[in-house]
Amino acid sequence: MQxxxxxxxxxxxxxxxxxxxxxxxxILAMVLHSSNLPLPESVAVVFWQACLTGELPYHLGxxxxxxxxxxxIAMSLGCAIGIxxxxxxxxxxxxxxxxxxFLNVPALVTIILCYVWFGLVESAAILAVVINKLPNVVVTVxxxxxxxxxxxLEMARCYRFGKRKTFVxxxxxxLHPFVMAATRSGLALIWKIILVVELLGRSNGMxxxxxxxxxxxxxxxxxxxTIAFVSVIQLFEVLVLKPxxxxxxxxxR
Amino acid sequence: xxxxxxxxxxxxxxxxxxxxxxxxxxEFKLSLNPGEFVxxxxxxxxxxxxxxxxxxxxxxxxxxxxxxxxxxxSPKIGYVFQNPRxxxxxxxxxxxxxxxxxxxxxxxxDTLFDVMQLTHAQHAYPERLSLGMSRxxxxxxxxxxxxDVLLMDEPFVSLDAPTARQVRELLMTLWRQRPHxxxxxxxxxxxxIALADRLVFxxxxxxQVVSDIAVTIARNEREDESQVEAFRQRLLxxxxxxxxxx
Numbered sequence: 333m334q335x336x337x338x339x340x341x342x343x344x345x346x347x348x349x350x351x352x353x354x355x356x357x358x359i360l361a362m363v364l365h366s367s368n369l370p371l372p373e374s375v376a377v378v379f380w381q382a383c384l385t386g387e388l389p390y391h392l393g394x395x396x397x398x399x400x401x402x403x404x405i406a407m408s409l410g411c412a413i414g415i416x417x418x419x420x421x422x423x424x425x426x427x428x429x430x431x432x433x434f435l436n437v438p439a440l441v442t443i444i445l446c447y448v449w450f451g452l453v454e455s456a457a458i459l460a461v462v463i464n465k466l467p468n469v470v471v472t473v474x475x476x477x478x479x480x481x482x483x484x485l486e487m488a489r490c491y492r493f494g495k496r497k498t499f500v501x502x503x504x505x506x507l508h509p510f511v512m513a514a515t516r517s518g519l520a521l522i523w524k525i526i527l528v529v530e531l532l533g534r535s536n537g538m539x540x541x542x543x544x545x546x547x548x549x550x551x552x553x554x555x556x557x558t559i560a561f562v563s564v565i566q567l568f569e570v571l572v573l574k575p576x577x578x579x580x581x582x583x584x585r
Numbered sequence: 586x587x588x589x590x591x592x593x594x595x596x597x598x599x600x601x602x603x604x605x606x607x608x609x610x611x612e613f614k615l616s617l618n619p620g621e622f623v624x625x626x627x628x629x630x631x632x633x634x635x636x637x638x639x640x641x642x643x644x645x646x647x648x649x650x651x652x653x654x655x656x657x658x659s660p661k662i663g664y665v666f667q668n669p670r671x672x673x674x675x676x677x678x679x680x681x682x683x684x685x686x687x688x689x690x691x692x693x694x695d696t697l698f699d700v701m702q703l704t705h706a707q708h709a710y711p712e713r714l715s716l717g718m719s720r721x722x723x724x725x726x727x728x729x730x731x732x733d734v735l736l737m738d739e740p741f742v743s744l745d746a747p748t749a750r751q752v753r754e755l756l757m758t759l760w761r762q763r764p765h766x767x768x769x770x771x772x773x774x775x776x777x778i779a780l781a782d783r784l785v786f787x788x789x790x791x792x793q794v795v796s797d798i799a800v801t802i803a804r805n806e807r808e809d810e811s812q813v814e815a816f817r818q819r820l821l822x823x824x825x826x827x828x829x830x831x
Contacts, residue, residue, distance in 0.1 A: 487670040490641050490662060491684040491730065501683060505674045583674045583710040 370552040379556035387541075392560055395538040398526050402461035403518060409462070410469025411511060415503075417470065418477020434467040439525050443532055452533040457526075464525050469514045476510030477503075508580050515573065519565060587660070587733040587766050589617040589640070593649035595791075596635060609635050610647070611791035617734070620764040624777035627787030627830055633770040636792065637664070637736045640768070653733050663727030663765070665737040669719040671711040677722050678707040681729050697725045700759050717748040721755060728759055737769040741776065753779065774831055778816050779807045786830050796824055 354372055361371045370378075382388035417424040443460040450456035480503060488498045530539025538557055545553040596610035609632040617623050625633050638644040640651055641662045653660035671680050681694055698704045701721045711719055720740050727735055740756075741749040753776065760767065771777050777784050778800055786796040798820065806812045821828060 483666070483668060483670050484672065486638075486643050487664075487666065490643060490664045491726070492659075492661075493683070497683065501672060501675065505672070580674070583712065 367549070368551055370555070375552050375555045375559070378552040379560065382553070382556060388557065388560055391536060391538055391541045391557070392564065394536045395523070395526055395530065395561070396564065398458065398461070398530075398537065399519075399523055402458045402465065402526070403522050405458070406462045406465035406469055406522070407511075407515065407518065410466050410514065411473050411507075413466075414470045414473025415477050415507070418474040418480075424474070431467050431470060434463070435471065439464045439528065443525070443529050447533045454534075457529045457534055460529050461522055461525050465518055465522050468521065469518060472510050472514040472517075473507060476507045480506050505580070512573065512577060516569075519568070523561065523565065587654040588619055588652075589615075589654075589734050589766055589768070590650075590652045591615040591617075591636070591640065592651070593636070593639065593647055595649070596632070596639065596644075596647040608791045611793060613649075613793060615785060615794060615797075617766050617768060619766055621782050622760065622767045622769065622780060623783045623785060624769045624771055624781035625785050625787055626771060626774060626777050626827075627792065628789050629772070631787050631789030632792035633787065634667070634738055637738050637768065637770060640734070641736055660733040661730050663730055663732030663735040665720075665723045665727045665735070665740045667738045667740070667742060669711070669716075669723040671719060671722055671726075673711050676708050676710055677703065677714070680711065680722060681726050684726055684730050694729065697729055697759075700762065701725050701755050715748075717744050717752055720744065720752055724752075724756055724759065728763055728765070731763070732765055735765045735767045737767065739770050739772065742772075749776070756780075772831070774817055774820070774827075775810075775813055778802070778813050778820075784820075786824075786827050788830065795826060795830060798824070 357369075357372055361369045379388070417427060439460075442463050446456040446460035446463070450459065484502050484506075485498070488502045493502065526537070527539035527542060530537035531543045532539075534540055538561055541557060542554055545551075545557070591613065593610050593613040595608060595612075598607045598609055600606045613636070615623075625636070627633055635644065639647055640653075641664050642659075653662070671677070672683070675683065678694065678698075681697070682689070685694070694707075695704070698707050701724065703718065703721055703725065706714060706718055706722075711722070714722065724737075724740065727737070741752055744752065757780070769777070769780060774784075781800050784796075784798045784800060785794055786798070787793065788795050800816065802812055802816050
C-alpha cells in the first residue's frame with residue numbers, strides 16, 4: 333500500500349520540481365529584466381522558430397549522429413578492453429599506466445592534437461571523442477570484471493557452458509550494472525566533449541551553432557538549443573535506459 | 586553408470602605470502618564401481634573439496650590421473666556444490682535448461698521437478714527460494730545432465746535436521762530411479778551411513794584413505810534411525826581411529 337502510494341507520488345513530485353524550476357527562472361528573469369536571462373516564453377518562441385526553419389533539427393541531428401557513432405565505438409571497444417584487462421592480470425599490469433595517463437589527459441588537448449595530426453575532418457572529431465571516453469569505460473568495466481563471481485564461472489565450466497553461453501548467461505548479467513554506469517556517465521561526458529569538438533573544428537552541429545550564438549550574445553538561442561539537447565538525452569534515459577534497467581533487475585527481491 | 590578410478594600422486598598448494606608450501610593430497614587411490622554411492626568422511630580442510638574439484642576438471646594442477654568410464658574423452662560430471670551456485674538472474678527452470686542440450690523434451694524436466702517436489706517453484710527466481718529448495722534445484726541440475734559421475738560436496742550442510750532429512754530422502758528417491766555413480770562428501774557419519782554403499786574415511790595434511798568400509802545395512806532398513814545409530818556405534822567400536830576424523 334505504502335509502496336503503491338509512493339509510486340503514484342513520485343511522478344507528481346517530478347513534474348512539480350520542473351514547474352518550480354520554471355517558476356524560479358520566470359521570477360529571476362522578471363527581476364533582472366536583462367537580455368542575458370530571457371523569459372522562459374521567449375526561449376520557447378526561439379525554440380519553436382528554430383524548429384520551423386529546420387535549423388535546430390538539422391544541427392541537433394548532426395550532433396546526435398556524432399554522439400551515437402562515438403558512443404557506440406567507445407562503449408563496444410571499452411567493454412572488450414575492460415573485460416580483457418579484468419581477466420588477464422599481466423595485461424592489466426602492463427596497460428594500467430596507459431589508462432591512468434589517458435584518463436588524465438585533458439579533453440581539450442586530445443581534441444587539438446587530433447585536429448592537428450589528422451586535419452579538421454569528421455574522423456578526427458570522432459576519434460577525439462572516443463579517446464576521451466574510452467579510458468572511462470575501460471576502467472568501469474575492468475572493475476566489474478574483477479568482481480565476477482568465480483563460483484559461478486566454475487559452475488559454468490563444470491557444466492560445459494562453452495564461451496558464448498558463459499558470456500551471455502554468467503558474465504554479462506554481472507557486468508550489466510557496470511556497463512549501465514559507464515553508459516550514463518558516458519552520455520553526460522560525451523555530449524559535452526562533442527560540443528567542444530564541434531566548436532573548435534566543425535562547420536555544423538550544436539557546438540558550432542552555440543559558438544555563433546555566443547558571438548552574437550544570443551542567450552535565448554543558446555538556452556533553446558541546450559533545452560532541446562538535454563530533452564533528447566532525458567528521453568533516451570526514460571525510454572531506453574530505465575526500461576533496460578528494470579528488465580535486467582527483475583530477478584532481485 | 587560408470588567406473589571411476591582416482592589416482593592422485595600429489596596435490597600441492599604453492600607457498601603464498603606467509604603460508605608455506607602445503608601438500609593437500611598424497612598417494613591417494615580410490616575406485617568407484619558403476620552405480621556405487623560412496624561417501625567421503627573426513628575432518629574440515631582435509632582436502633575433500635580439492636579432490637572433487639580435481640575430478641570435476643576445475644583444478645588441473647596436480648600429479649596423477651583421473652579416469653571416468655572407458656570411452657569418454659571428457660566425461661559428464663554432475664557437481665552439487667556446497668553453495669548451490671544457481672544463476673540468480675535466471676528462473677529455477679532456466680537454470681536447469683541451461684545445462685541441457687537445446688531441444689530437450691520439457692517433459693523430462695517436469696519429471697525431475699516432480700520427483701524433487703519443486704514443480705510449484707520452477708518459475709521463481711533463486712533468491713526467493715529457501716536454502717533447502719535451492720539445494721534441491723542444484724541436485725536436479727546435477728541429475729539432469731545424466732552424468733557419468735555425480736559429485737556432491739556436503740549438500741545438506743547448514744540445513745536444519747528435518748529439512749536435511751527431507752532433501753536426503755528426495756535425493757535417494759531420485760538416485761533409485763537414476764542410479765549414477767556418486768561421490769558424496771560429508772562430516773556427518775549418520776548421514777553417510779544412511780546414504781552410502783561404502784564409507785571412505787580420510788586423514789588430513791596430506792589427505793589419505795584411512796579406512797574403506799562397506800555399509801552392510803539393507804537400504805530399506807536405513808529409514809529406521811536406530812539401525813543407523815547401531816551401525817555407527819559398531820563402527821566407532823571396531824575402528825577407534827575414525828573418532829579422530831569426525
